[in-house]
Amino acid sequence: MEKETYILEKVTSSDYKYGFTTDVEMDLAPKGLSEDTIRMISKKKNEPEVLLEWRLKAYKLWLNMKEPKWPNVQYPPIDYQDIIYYAAPKKKNVLNSLDDLDPEIKRTYEKLGIPLVEQMMLAGVAVDAVMDSVSVATTYKEKLGELGIIFCSMSEAVENHKDLVMKYIGSVVPQSDNFFAALNSAVFTDGSFVYIPKGVRCPMELSTYFRINAENTGQFERTLIVADEGSYVSYLEGCTAPMRDENQLHAAVVELIAMKGAEIKYSTVQNWYPGDKEGKGGIYNFVTKRGICAGDNSKISWTQVETGSAITWKYPSVILKGDNSIGEFYSVALTNNYQQADTGTKMMHLGKNTKSRIVSKGISAGKSQNSYRGLVQVSKRADNARNFSQCDSLLMGDRCGAHTFPYFEIKNKNAHVEHEATTSKIGEDIMFYCNQRGISAEDAVALIVNGYAKEVLNQLPMEFAVEAQKLLAISLEGSVG
Amino acid sequence: MENNLKENKTGIDLTKKLINEFQSYQSKLNGDASGNLNKLRMDAMSVFEKTGFPVKKMEEWKYTNLSPVMNHDFKFSSDLSDSDITQADIDKYIFSAGSVNLLVFINGIFSSELSSVISNNESIFIGSISEGMTSHKEIFDKHYSKYADYNNRSLAALNTAFFPEGAFIYLKKNTELNTPVHILNISDTKVNSVFSQPRNLVVIEEGSKIFIAEDYYSAGDNSSFTNMVTEFYCGKNSHTEHYKIQNEDERSFHVGMTQVHQEQDSHFSNTTISWGGSIIRNDLNSVFDGTNTESHFFGLYLLSGKQHVDNHTLADHKMPNCFSNELYKGIIGDNATGVFNGKIMVREDAQKTNAYQSNGNILLSDDATIYSKPQLEIFADDVKCSHGATSGQLNEDEMFYIKSRGIGDKDAKSLLLKAFVSDVLDSIKIEEFKVNIEEKMEMKLKNILK
Numbered sequence: 001m002e003k004e005t006y007i008l009e010k011v012t013s014s015d016y017k018y019g020f021t022t023d024v025e026m027d028l029a030p031k032g033l034s035e036d037t038i039r040m041i042s043k044k045k046n047e048p049e050v051l052l053e054w055r056l057k058a059y060k061l062w063l064n065m066k067e068p069k070w071p072n073v074q075y076p077p078i079d080y081q082d083i084i085y086y087a088a089p090k091k092k093n094v095l096n097s098l099d100d101l102d103p104e105i106k107r108t109y110e111k112l113g114i115p116l117v118e119q120m121m122l123a124g125v126a127v128d129a130v131m132d133s134v135s136v137a138t139t140y141k142e143k144l145g146e147l148g149i150i151f152c153s154m155s156e157a158v159e160n161h162k163d164l165v166m167k168y169i170g171s172v173v174p175q176s177d178n179f180f181a182a183l184n185s186a187v188f189t190d191g192s193f194v195y196i197p198k199g200v201r202c203p204m205e206l207s208t209y210f211r212i213n214a215e216n217t218g219q220f221e222r223t224l225i226v227a228d229e230g231s232y233v234s235y236l237e238g239c240t241a242p243m244r245d246e247n248q249l250h251a252a253v254v255e256l257i258a259m260k261g262a263e264i265k266y267s268t269v270q271n272w273y274p275g276d277k278e279g280k281g282g283i284y285n286f287v288t289k290r291g292i293c294a295g296d297n298s299k300i301s302w303t304q305v306e307t308g309s310a311i312t313w314k315y316p317s318v319i320l321k322g323d324n325s326i327g328e329f330y331s332v333a334l335t336n337n338y339q340q341a342d343t344g345t346k347m348m349h350l351g352k353n354t355k356s357r358i359v360s361k362g363i364s365a366g367k368s369q370n371s372y373r374g375l376v377q378v379s380k381r382a383d384n385a386r387n388f389s390q391c392d393s394l395l396m397g398d399r400c401g402a403h404t405f406p407y408f409e410i411k412n413k414n415a416h417v418e419h420e421a422t423t424s425k426i427g428e429d430i431m432f433y434c435n436q437r438g439i440s441a442e443d444a445v446a447l448i449v450n451g452y453a454k455e456v457l458n459q460l461p462m463e464f465a466v467e468a469q470k471l472l473a474i475s476l477e478g479s480v481g
Numbered sequence: 482m483e484n485n486l487k488e489n490k491t492g493i494d495l496t497k498k499l500i501n502e503f504q505s506y507q508s509k510l511n512g513d514a515s516g517n518l519n520k521l522r523m524d525a526m527s528v529f530e531k532t533g534f535p536v537k538k539m540e541e542w543k544y545t546n547l548s549p550v551m552n553h554d555f556k557f558s559s560d561l562s563d564s565d566i567t568q569a570d571i572d573k574y575i576f577s578a579g580s581v582n583l584l585v586f587i588n589g590i591f592s593s594e595l596s597s598v599i600s601n602n603e604s605i606f607i608g609s610i611s612e613g614m615t616s617h618k619e620i621f622d623k624h625y626s627k628y629a630d631y632n633n634r635s636l637a638a639l640n641t642a643f644f645p646e647g648a649f650i651y652l653k654k655n656t657e658l659n660t661p662v663h664i665l666n667i668s669d670t671k672v673n674s675v676f677s678q679p680r681n682l683v684v685i686e687e688g689s690k691i692f693i694a695e696d697y698y699s700a701g702d703n704s705s706f707t708n709m710v711t712e713f714y715c716g717k718n719s720h721t722e723h724y725k726i727q728n729e730d731e732r733s734f735h736v737g738m739t740q741v742h743q744e745q746d747s748h749f750s751n752t753t754i755s756w757g758g759s760i761i762r763n764d765l766n767s768v769f770d771g772t773n774t775e776s777h778f779f780g781l782y783l784l785s786g787k788q789h790v791d792n793h794t795l796a797d798h799k800m801p802n803c804f805s806n807e808l809y810k811g812i813i814g815d816n817a818t819g820v821f822n823g824k825i826m827v828r829e830d831a832q833k834t835n836a837y838q839s840n841g842n843i844l845l846s847d848d849a850t851i852y853s854k855p856q857l858e859i860f861a862d863d864v865k866c867s868h869g870a871t872s873g874q875l876n877e878d879e880m881f882y883i884k885s886r887g888i889g890d891k892d893a894k895s896l897l898l899k900a901f902v903s904d905v906l907d908s909i910k911i912e913e914f915k916v917n918i919e920e921k922m923e924m925k926l927k928n929i930l931k
Contacts, residue, residue, distance in 0.1 A: 070540070380847065395862035398832070408853040410872045413844035422867040423859050 032081040035059065038186055041086050045155045045189070048162055058175035058185030065179045071342040072371040072403060073311050075284060078249060085187045085220070144202075150195040151206055154222055157193035164195060168226050172255040172292045172319070180251040181288040184220045188253070191221035196231035196262070205461050207236035223254040227262035229295065234265040236464055250309075252287045260295025260322065265303070267460050269468050272308035279338025279367075282310025289316035293325030293351075301328040302345065303459040305468040307475045310339060315373065317346035320354035320382075327356040330456040332468075334475050335368030335400070344374035344391075344405075349382040349415070358389035361453050364400040371403040378415040385412060391421040394452060396445075446473045495551045496533050500526075502557050503642055509559075517622075518644070525631050525641035532635040544820045544852045545762055545791040550734045553704050555676035558588050558646065564669040566700065571595055574665055574698055576917040581694075582607045582662045587669050589646040589677030589707075600660050604653035607662055610682060613649030620651055624684050628712045628768070629740040637738050640678045640710040647680035647709075652689040654716070661692040661911050666709075668733065670701030681711040685719045687744075694914050696726040697735060697757075704732040704759075711739045715747040717771065722750050722910050726918065729757040731786055738764040745771025745800075752779040752908045754918065755790045756925045766795040769803045769831075779908040780809035783922065784817035784849075785929045791820035796838075798831040807838040810902050814845040814929040824856040825868065831861050838868035843875065843901060845929060891930050898926060 030037075038059055042052040067078070144151050150161060157165050175185040196202055227233050250272070256264045266289075275282025285308075291300035302316035312335075318327030329345040347356035356376065364370040372391045393402035404421045426448050434444035449472055450457070457465055503526050507519075534551070535542040564587040571585060572578070584607065585595035591609035598607045606617055614621040631638035648664050668675050685691055699705045707729075715721050727735055735758050741749055755761050767776045782790045796805040811819040825836040842851045855868040875897050883893040899922070906922070909915040 393857075393859070395859065395864070398829070398862045399860075400862065401858070401860045403859065404855075404857040404868070406853075406855060406870070408851065408870060408872065410842070410844065410851045410853075411849075413847055413849060413874050415844070415872060416874075417870070417872040419853075419855070419871070420867065420869040421855070421857060422865075423857055424865050425862045 031084050033059075033083070033085055033187065037085050041187060041189060044086065045158070047158055050166060051158060054166075054170070054175070055186050058182050061176045062179065062182035062186055065182055067179050071313050072369065072373070072405075073313060073340040073342050075311055075340075078284070080183070083249060086189055147200050147203070148197040149200060149202055150193065152193055154188070154191040154193050154224070157224075161193070161195070164226070165193065165224065168224055168255070168257055169222070170255075172257060172290050173253050173288050178288060180286045181253050184222060184251050184253045184288070188220045188222035191223045191252070192225075193223075194225040194233060194235065196227045196233045198228045199230045200228075201231065202233040205234045205236050207238070219248075219250050219252070221252045223252070225255070225264055225266070226257045227259060227264050227298075229259045230261040231259075232263045234267070234461055236267050236461060238269045238271075238464070238467065249284045250286065252289075254287070254289040254316075256291030256300055258291065258293050258295065258298035258300050258325075261297045262295065263299040263301075264291060265301045266291070266316070267464055268302075268304040268306075269460075269464055269471060270304065270306045270308050270312070271471055273310075274308050274337065274339050275310040277337050279310070282339070283308065285309035285312045285314065287314040289314060290319065291317070291327075292319040293322045293327065293354075295325075296322040296351070297324045298322050299326040299328075301330070301459070303330040303456065304332070304343075305456070305460070305464075305471065306331065306333040306341060306343060307471050309341075312339075312341040312343055315344050315346055317348070318356065319348045319350065320356065320385075321350045323351040324353045325351055326354070328459075329356075329358045329360070330459045331360045332363070332453040332456045332472070333360070333370055334363040334472060335365070335370045336475060337366040337368060339366075339368040341369070342371040342373055344372045346375040347377070347387060349376075349378045349385040349387070352381070352383045353385070354382055355386045356388075358387070358391070359455055360389075360391040361456055362391070362393040362402055363396070363449060363452075364393065364402050365396040367397075367399045369401045369403070371405060372421075373405040373407075375407040375409070376417055376419070377409045378412050378417065380411045382412050383414045385415040385417075387415070387417045387419075389419040391419075392452070393421070393423040394449070395423065395425045495555070498555075499639065500530060502559070506559065506643070521626055522642050522644060525638040528631055528638035529635050529642060532638075535635060541793065541822075544818070545760070545789065547734075547736075547760065550706055550760060553674045553706070555704075555706055556673040557676050558590055561588055561673065561675065564588060564592075565671075566592075566595070566667060566669055568595060570700065571665065571667065574667070574696070575663070576694075576911075577661075577913040580660065582660055584608070584648050584662070584664045586647070586664070586666045586677075586679055588675045589666070589679045591646070591648075600658055604656045605658060606649065606651040608649055610647045610649040610680060611645045613651065613682070614645065617649070617651055620684055621649070621682070624712065624714050625682055626712070628714065628742045629710050629738060634738065634764075636708055636736050637710050640680055640708050640738075643678045644680050646678060647682070649681070650683045650691070650693065652685050652691055654686040655688040656686070657690040659690075659692070661694055661914070664693065664695040666695070666697045666707070668697075668699040668701075668705035668707065668729065670699055670703035670705050670732070672701070672703070674703040674705065676706045676708075679707070679709040681709070683711065683721075684714045685716055685721055687716040688718050689716065690720040692722045692911055694724045694726070694911060696724075697729050699729040699733045699757075702732070704734070705729065706734045707737070709735075709737040711737075713739070713741040713749065715741065715743045715749050717744045718746040719744070720748045724752045724909055724911075724914065725754070725763070727753075727755040727757050727761055728921070731757075731759050731788070733758045734760045736762045739766070741765075741767040741776070743767060743769050743771065743774040743776065746773045747771065748775045750777040750779070750908065752781075752905065753792065754781045754783075754905075755792075756783040756921070758788065758790070760789045762791040762793070764793045764795075766797065767805070768797045769799050769805075772800045772802045774800070774803045776803075776805040777908065778805070778807040778809070778823075779905045781902050781905045782809075782811040782813070782819050783902075783925050783929065784812070784819060785814045785925070786817060787815070788817040789820075790818075791822070793822045793824075795824045795826060796836060798825070798827045798834045798836060801830065801832045801834070803831065803834055805836045808905060809840045810905050811840075811842045811851065812845065812898055812902070812929065813842065813849040813851055816846070816848045818850045818852070820852045821870070822854045822856070823868070824858065825866055827859045827861050827864050827866065829860045832863040834861065834864040834866065836864070836866045840868075840870040841901070842870075842872040843898065844872060845874070894930055895926050
């Protein structure tokens with residue numbers, strides 16, 4: 001037991017490996033939020049009047065909203081007037097190739113182990129790298145352009161594809177959806193926009209690495225992916241952030257729209273700064289992610305590996321509106337030290353013969369709290385809806401918590417809904433088996449956890465799966481239960 | 482006072498009526514007003530006055546709306562004249578005449594004429610709580626209102642404020658009582674709509690064993706509202722089997738809380754069956770305050786018409802090495818709604834806990850609804866906990882198999898449904914009582930499948 005405790009401490013005490021700040025000159029807005037801040041953001045980004053109005057409407061809604069208190073997380077009150085809502089790297093040049101990229105930023109990515117160049121060359125991944133709020137490099141755009149695929153930063157999209165953006169923005173997550181979505185709608189600075197035209201299968205994984213830089217700036221991205229009839233796209237989102245003492249607020253909104261027969265696969269690896277061992281610092285990750293299977297036979301699949309952030313509060317959801325549409329949610333959430341996670345999904349079955357599948361694997365270590373909260377809703381006309389949910393929790397250490405709050409609201413007799421959840425620690429017999437074969441306790445834990453999370457990791461695209469496995473191992477070094 | 486009664490069309494403010502009733506009740510207490518018990522009542526009433534009836538905004542009441550209850554002009558037990566319910570009336574409710582300890586409560590008031598207790602001796606007391614609180618004062622003072630905390634539960638507070646009506650059962654150390662206790666509650670609604678608040682206290686000391694069947698009926702054409710609280714103290718190594726059956730008619734409302742306190746090595750089993758009543762809410766909470774305790778919760782809801790049944794359970798594991806198992810099944814037809822909210826709480830030091838929970842539902846009509854919310858809250862690592870929830874309809878293949886052997890559609894359905902709930906019914910260990918329940922189930926199934 002003592003040895004286990006020791007290893008656990010060792011594993012759980014491994015430091016955040018991606019903590020550093022980049023010295024890039026920043027263009028900062030003054031602290032605080034008011035109509036003027038929003039006008040300023042809008043002006044800086046050369047936005048059309050209609051979007052400014054949209055933002056202001058969101059701001060007015062936000063003023064009358066209350067911060068939600070129902071998640072199973074605790075944090076000191078956030079002072080929304082103490083946040084800088086706009087920060088952009090100053091030297092913004094039009095880039096033709098990667099060579100034009102600010103060498104400082106380039107080094108940051110290299111330190112992070114993101115092989116931007118390598119990915120371009122070998123993996124064929126187009127990277128829309130976001131440094132704080134403004135996109136600095138967009139690659140492979142021309143190749144995608146040939147197919148009619150639009151993959152650009154939100155600000156570019158607003159300039160060049162105004163009608164498309166205005167048509168779909170807020171259609172899945174309206175401004176009034178919740179407190180943080182309203183805040184995001186008012187002040188979002190950038191993000192990604194993807195449009196896949198009819199019948200096109202996107203030939204490569206689209207990927208954006210988000211970075212939070214500049215002290216005291218909350219990052220409010222807005223991502224919008226529209227897959228037109230019969231198209232397919234796989235989108236990767238990965239995050240790392242420098243070490244910082246003050247909590248940073250991150251309230252992103254992601255909207256996915258899948259038309260008739262379209263498929264969207266959205267994968268996330270989230271490894272933002274989780275705070276130190278005493279629970280000081282760390283990112284607050286309050287994200288609204290939702291997709292709609294608008295047309296028949298469409299499919300949306302969310303996969304997430306959550307290891308970072310002091311507090312994670314997100315529920316990637318799917319509205320299954322089209323008949324025969326499919327929603328999937330695969331999640332691994334790992335919390336350590338004083339991290340808190342309240343995450344899960346919502347599957348709203350509206351169409352006939354809709355199917356959803358939820359696989360959630362929680363791992364809690366240290367003094368962390370890990371909650372799954374999910375809703376499966378079957379409406380009256382969703383005949384033959386089918387849902388399967390599985391939520392497992394793995395506990396390491398006797399001071400952490402694992403909680404499961406599933407909700408089922410079934411209003412159709414033909415619906416077939418199943419849910420199962422288990423909570424346990426790593427069995428002593430399994431550990432013994434590994435040890436006996438000369439596998440150290442630490443390696444055995446990594447092995448078992450990877451096996452435990454395999455079902456989810458398998459859903460990730462190749463490039464991400466490797467990174468995710470590494471992340472789990474780093475986050476767990478020494479955690480033996 | 483903040484509650485949603487303002488929209489009430491009939492202009493009846495039940496909360497206000499209850500407060501007035503409490504004041505007149507207080508004024509009738511002669512000399513008793515300064516006692517500890519009365520302090521408790523006053524305190525409980527202040528809690529109720531502050532919070533009022535629960536509303537849907539509260540997470541615990543998310544799916545259950547009590548406002549339809551508020552439209553009725555209920556009479557309290559103090560306003561009611563003697564009921565004319567006779568022995569002949571209650572015969573049909575008794576499952577085993579002569580061989581049980583029968584306690585009869587009409588509108589929450591103990592009827593000594595209709596009750597018959599055969600087992601009482603120096604180590605057993607079965608009777609009304611108003612009698613028991615004087616004859617067994619020490620036991621009463623030690624246990625009464627020690628388990629059912631009313632601070633965040635306004636309905637339990639209301640019940641505590643209007644004490645005393647109800648049953649008191651006490652088994653001294655090492656007493657094995659194999660003759661079951663039957664607590665029969667009847668709401669006599671022939672003349673008035675009635676409001677009753679039974680409050681039962683069951684104290685089972687170390688090494689003792691008991692079987693208790695608690696059931697509820699209504700007789701008459703008016704509506705009834707029952708707000709009951711039962712407290713159980715299960716001593717070391719004791720064994721308790723408890724069944725609660727709700728047989729009221731479609732004009733009845735029932736809210737109830739069963740609070741169980743379990744000592745080391747004790748065994749507690751509850752079966753809750755709901756097929757009567759309009760709006761029903763049951764809270765069943767067990768606190769494990771000793772190691773190696775074992776708890777079983779079984780439940781069945783069989784709903785038709787516009788019935789609404791909400792079952793909330795909590796297995797609170799405070800100590801290591803405890804076991805809890807929960808199985809709730811529901812068959813929901815017509816426009817009925819079922820709610821299941823089961824929670825397993827494993828506290829920090831409750832290592833080696835095994836806790837299981839399962840909720841299965843079959844929806845029989847297009848307008849039936851089920852809200853299921855099985856929850857796990859776990860703060861210890863060396864545990865095995867699981868829960869499962871399902872919702873579906875009868876299996877077509879199975880239906881086809883039975884029908885192909887010449888069995889009609891309704892009978893086939895009835896067969897499959899009976900098989901579906903059989904594991905819940907098997908938890909009832911009093912044979913005559915089980916037979917009685919199976920007969921009732923047959924009738925209810927016919928009603929649902931009509």
